[in-house]
Amino acid sequence: MKSSLQSKVNIVRVAIPSPLRKKFDYLLPVGKIFKEIKIGTRVIVPFGRRTLVGVIWELAEHSKIGIEKLKPIIEIIDDQSLFSESMIDLINWASNYYHHPIGDVVANVLPTLLRQGKPVEVFDEIKVAPINYNSLEKLSLNKYQQLAVDSIIVNSGFKTFLLDGVTGSGKTEVYMRVIEQAVQDGKQALVLVPEIGLTPQLVDRFKKRFSSDFEDENNIAVFHSKLTPKERLKCWIRAKNNLVSIVIGTRSALFTPLANLGVIILDEEHDLSFKQQTGFRYSARDLALIRAKLENVAVILGSATPSFESLYNALLGKHTHLQLPERVGLAINPVFHLIDMRNKRVVHGVSEVLCQKIQMHLINEGQVLLFLNRRGYAPTLICQSCGWIAKCNRCDARMTLHQQPKHLYCHHCGSSWSIIAKCADCNSENLISLGVGTERLEEVLQEKFPGVSIMRIDGDTTKRKNQMQEMLEAVQNNKCRILIGTQMLAKGHHFPDVTMVGIINADVGLLSSDFRASEHIAQLITQVAGRAGRAEKSGEVYIQTYNPEHPLLLSLIHKGYGAFFADNLQERKITNLPPFSYMTLLRAESKIKDLALKILAECKDLLFASLNDDVRVLGPVPNHMYRKSGYYRAQLLITSCNRKKLHDKIELIIKTMEQLKSSSKVRWAIEVDPLEIL
Secondary structure (H helix, E strand, C coil): CCCCCCCCCCEEEEECCCCCCCCEEEECCCCCCHHHCCCCCEEEEEECCEEEEEEEEEEECCCCCCHHHCCECCEECCCCCCCCHHHHHHHHHHHHHCCCCHHHHHHHHCCHHHHCCCCCCCCCCCCCCCCCCCCCCCCCCCHHHHHHHHHHHCCCCCEEEEEEECCCCCHHHHHHHHHHHHHHCCCEEEEECCCHHHHHHHHHHHHHHHCCCCCCCCCEEEECCCCCHHHHHHHHHHHHCCCCCEEEECHHHHHCCCCCEEEEEEECCCCHHHECCCCCCCEHHHHHHHHHHHHCCEEEEEECCCCHHHHHHHHCCCCEEEEECCCCCCCCCCEEEEEECCCCCEECCEEHHHHHHHHHHHHCCCEEEEECCCCCCECEEEECCCCCECECCCCCCECEEEECCEEEECCCCCCEECCCCCCCCCCCCCEEEECCCHHHHHHHHHHHCCCCCEEEECCCCCCCCCHHHHHHHHHHCCCCCEEEECHHHCCCCCCCCEEEEEECCCCCCCCCCCCCHHHHHHHHHHHHHCCCCCCCCCCEEEEEECCCCCHHHHHHHHHCHHHHHHHHHHHHHHHCCCCCCEEEEEEEEECCCCHHHHHHHHHHHHHHHHCCCCEEEEEEEEEEEEEECCEEEEEEEEEECCHHHHHHHHHHHHHHHHHCHHHHHCEEEEEECCCCCC
C-alpha cells in the first residue's frame, strides 16, 4: 500500500484562477531543471478538460496526491518572475486576510493580457528625462503644509501619515513636495485616487510639475479602467522596469509592480470606491498599508473627511496625524446656511429661497454648483388613476425616468424599457413622474434662469472618452455659470470661480439604519461644500432640508467634521461598533426566493455550538434590496472584538459552507471589513 506522501519528487504548486481555495500540484515538463524554476512565473497547465494559465507559487518535494495522478506542466511562459518578493508576500497576505482563493487573487493582480498568457512585450525603453526642478514655479507653503512636508520627508522606513486637511488646504501640494524628494532620490511614487473622474485633473497637475516637457508623459504612468489591455500592459511593464517615476491610478493600481518604490499616497482615503465590492473584496487603503510595511516605505492617507477608522488609528498613535486647518492663500472656509423646507413652496426640488440665492451669486459674477446625488429625470413613474408604479422586473427598485434619450432605466441592474404610454395595470394614460433627478433639475433651472449657461455633469453626460475632462475645463474657464452634478463632483475638483454650493436634498441618508450612514453623509456634505470659495472669492453653502434640527447637520455645520467624529465615536464605543469591533459578512444569493436565507440559517445552526461570547452571529436577514439583478440576496453578520478569533471563525464558516450540499445551489462569498452592511 502506497504512502499518501510520496518520496522526494520535484513538484510545483500552481495558483490557478478558480473558486477552489487551494494550489494545485504539477510535475515539471521534461527537460526542465528544478533549481532553475522561479516562483511567480506563468505556466500553461491542464485543468480538467481545459488548459489554463496559472502562476507557479511554491516549489515542493512531496505531494499528498499520488505521483501517478499528477500531470506535467504543458509550458513555462516566463523566464523571470513577474513579482518581487514583497509583492508575493502581499498577495499571500491578501488571500489569507480576505479568505479569497489564491489563484483568483493572483489573477486580479495581473493585467488582462498576461492572464491570457500573452508574452511580456519589450516596449521601447524610453528613458525618462531629468527634471529641472530650481526652473519650476512652486506654490509657497504655509506653516502647516511645511510642517507636514518636513515630517514626512525626514522619515525613513515604514510609517503611516494621516494628512487631515480641510478642503482647499493644499494637500496636493504636500503630495508633490514629498514625491519630488522621492524622485530626486531615485525612487518611484504610487498615487491612488478613488475614481477615474479625478484622474485627468490630477495628472495634468503632475505633468506640469514632473515632466521635463508638458507633452512628455514618460515620467508618469496612468492606470484606470478606460485603458485598453495593451495600454495597461505597457504602463505595467514600464513601471516594473523603473522607466516611470510616478504611477497614478484607481483602486487596482495598488498592485502595480514598482522597481524602486519610495512612497504610497491615497488621496480621499475615506472614499468607498477604494473597497472592491464584488469578487476579490479587498480594501485598497488597507492593503496599501500592508504593501508599505512590506516595502519599508511611507504611506500618506489624505482627506478633508478622514474615515473613522483612520482617525481612530491616529488617536491610538498608529498613524501620525498631520493637520492642515486653513485654506491656502486668501481663501477662507465657506459659510453654511440651512434652508428649512417645511411648509415651503418647492418646484421640482428647488425652493424659492435657493433660487433667490442663486440669482444673487450670478449677479455678483460667481459660479453656482448644485449637488443632487440622483441622475436621470425622475426616480418614479406612477399612474394617477390606480397608483401603479413602474418597477424593475429584476430588482426591488423603481425604474428611473430618463429624457435624453427617453427611456426607463434601472440603475441597479441596467435593465432598460421604452417609455410606456399606458398604465400596465389599468391601461390609463394618466401617467406622471414624481421626484427629481439631475436631468429635471437642469430643465427647471433653464426655465428659471433663461440665457444662463448651465452644465450637467453626471454618469449620463460623461460616457464618451475625455468628455469629463472637456467639461471640467469648461467649468474652470468659466464657460458655464451654473453647474449641476452628482457625487462625481463632490471631491478633489478645484473650481476657483464657484462661490455658492446648493445641496438639493440633504436628507437622503439621515434616516438610514446602516450605522455608517451618518459618517458617509457627513463626508459627502463636507466634500461638496468644499467646492465653494476656494480662491479669492468667498463662498456660501445652502443646504435644503426637512430636518433642520437634525443633530448631525447642526454638529457638522456649527462645529465641523472633527467634532462630529468625536461625538459619533462615543456612540460607536457605547454600542461596540467599528472601530471598536470587527465585522465580516457571509453573503448568499439565489434565483429561488428565500433559498439563500434557508441555507444561511443551516450554516448558522451547524456553527451554533462552536460560537461563544467573543464571536456573535446576527441573522440571517434579507438584504435591504432583497432582489437585485434577478437574485434574492441574504446575509449573516459575524462580529467580534477580537480580530484573530473572528478570522478563526471565518475559516470554520467557509468549511461549513463547503460541506453543505445545499450551498452549491447558491452563490456565496465572504466579505471581510464590509463598509456597507445593508
